[in-house]
Amino acid sequence: MTEKEKMQSGQLYAADSDPELLADRAACKDKCWAYNQLRYTDWDSRNALLRELLGSTGEKFCIEQPFWCDYGYGISVGENFYMNHGCVILDGGGVTFGDNVFIAPQCGFHTAGHPIDADARNSGLEYAKPIEVGNNVWIGAGVTVVPGVTIGDNVVIGAGSLVNRDIPSGVVAAGNPCRVLRPITEEDKKKPV
Numbered sequence: 151m152t153e154k155e156k157m158q159s160g161q162l163y164a165a166d167s168d169p170e171l172l173a174d175r176a177a178c179k180d181k182c183w184a185y186n187q188l189r190y191t192d193w194d195s196r197n198a199l200l201r202e203l204l205g206s207t208g209e210k211f212c213i214e215q216p217f218w219c220d221y222g223y224g225i226s227v228g229e230n231f232y233m234n235h236g237c238v239i240l241d242g243g244g245v246t247f248g249d250n251v252f253i254a255p256q257c258g259f260h261t262a263g264h265p266i267d268a269d270a271r272n273s274g275l276e277y278a279k280p281i282e283v284g285n286n287v288w289i290g291a292g293v294t295v296v297p298g299v300t301i302g303d304n305v306v307i308g309a310g311s312l313v314n315r316d317i318p319s320g321v322v323a324a325g326n327p328c329r330v331l332r333p334i335t336e337e338d339k340k341k342p343v
Contacts, residue, residue, distance in 0.1 A: 157242045158224075162265065162275040165242070178203065178222045186216045207231070208249065220262070227251070228285065243278030243297060248285035254309065256292045259283075263297045284319060293328075304334060 151159075153168035165171050181203045188195050201207055203222040208229030217237055219225060224241030227233075228249035236256045239245050243261030261278045264271045279298035283289075287301055290309030301307065301317045308324025308331075317323045321330045 157278050164274050165276050166274050182218050244280040247283045250286045253289045254291035258294045261297050
């Protein structure tokens with residue numbers, strides 16, 4: 151099994167010594183750098199480069215600059231996707247965003263993690279677990295989502311939250327650690343804020 155196959159299956163893998171993964175990350179970082187240098191109003195070039203970089207996209211999507219990711223091919227974004235400035239996706243384990251997902255500035259989606267054992271960690275091993283974000287999700291500014299988390303449909307995650315466990319559908323959740331505060335109700339449709 152290659153290191154890339156180990157990474158994509160959630161096993162420990164050697165990210166910093168495997169030639170294939172090093173080359174994949176280098177190519178991705180060069181594309182991110184190129185993307186971040188494009189003029190804001192050069193929509194055609196921006197969309198073309200993102201379609202080349204990401205694993206899959208909907209027809210309508212926007213990722214504001216600057217944007218960084220590790221591999222790119224592990225990221226899938228649905229229709230009507232919006233990610234604001236300064237977001238980072240470490241996508242070794244795969245990150246899937248549904249339709250109508252809105253992400254505020256300075257958020258991080260980190261599928262990569264390191265062993266607790268210092269010897270294993272110092273040997274260069276790491277792991278990657280997938281992150282899944284459902285449909286109709288709004289993620290506030292400065293949110294961090296860690297490896298292996300699933301966020302359901304119709305969810306609002308409050309700014310500054312650390313999402314380290316699954317969040318069910320139809321709720322407002324916030325905090326460090328992020329926890330469900332309340333369900334989203336019909337009354338929410340009557341309030342503008």
